[in-house]
Amino acid sequence: MINGPSKEVLAEYFKNNRLYFDSLAREYKNSDPEYYNKFIAPFYNNPFHASSEKKYYSTLHAAPGKKNSVPLAVFLMSVSILIAGVVLFMTANRAVNIQTSDSGKDADVKTERAKQENASRKVSPSIILDTLPSIQKLDNFGKGMAYFSAGDYDKAEAYFVQVPKDNIMYDEARKKLSEIRKKNLGK
Secondary structure (H helix, E strand, C coil): CHHHHHHHHHHHHHHHHHHHHHHHHHHHHHHHHHHHHHHHHHHHHHHHHHHHHHHHHHHHHHCCCCCCCHHHHHHHHHHHHHHHHHHHHHHHHHHHHHHHHHCHHHHHHHHHHHHHHHHHHCCHHHHHHCCHHHHCCCEEEEEHHHHHHHHHHHHHHHHCCCCCCCCCCCHHHHHHHHHHHHHHHCC
C-alpha cells in the first residue's frame, strides 16, 4: 500500500515544484524511509534527472541556507570585462596621440607625395575591366558594351566584330561599330 503520492505525481512535483518535492522528500525520509527509498530516492539518484533538473534549479534558486553565487559571478565578470575594455581603449588612444604628435610634419609630406604619385599613375578603365571576372564571363557583345561605356573604343570594336550573325544582338553590335568608326573619323 502506498502511503504517499504516486510516482507520476512525484515526477510532476520534481519538474514543476522542486521546493515542494524537496520538502516532501525530507518529511518522508524521516517518517517513512521505505517509501522514500522506493519512490523519492530514484529521482535524486538518477543522473539524467539530477543533472538536467538540478542545474536549472541550482542556477535559479539557492538551496536553503546557502547563498547563490552565480549572479554575483556574472556581475563581477561583466564589470572586469568593462574595466579591461576601458583600459585598453585609453592606452590605444594615448599611443595614437603620441604617434600623431611626433610625426605631424612627416605625415603632411607623405600625403603630398602620395597625391603626386597617384596623379602621375592614372589607371585607365580598360585595365580595370580586363581584370574583372564578371566582364570575363560576358559574351563578345557584353564585353564590347563594357569597353564602349568605358571609352576604350579600340577594344570595344575588337569585341563587336567577333559577335556572330546568329546572335540576337548582332544588329546592335553593327550599330555600335558604325558609331565607333564615326568617332574615329572625327578625330
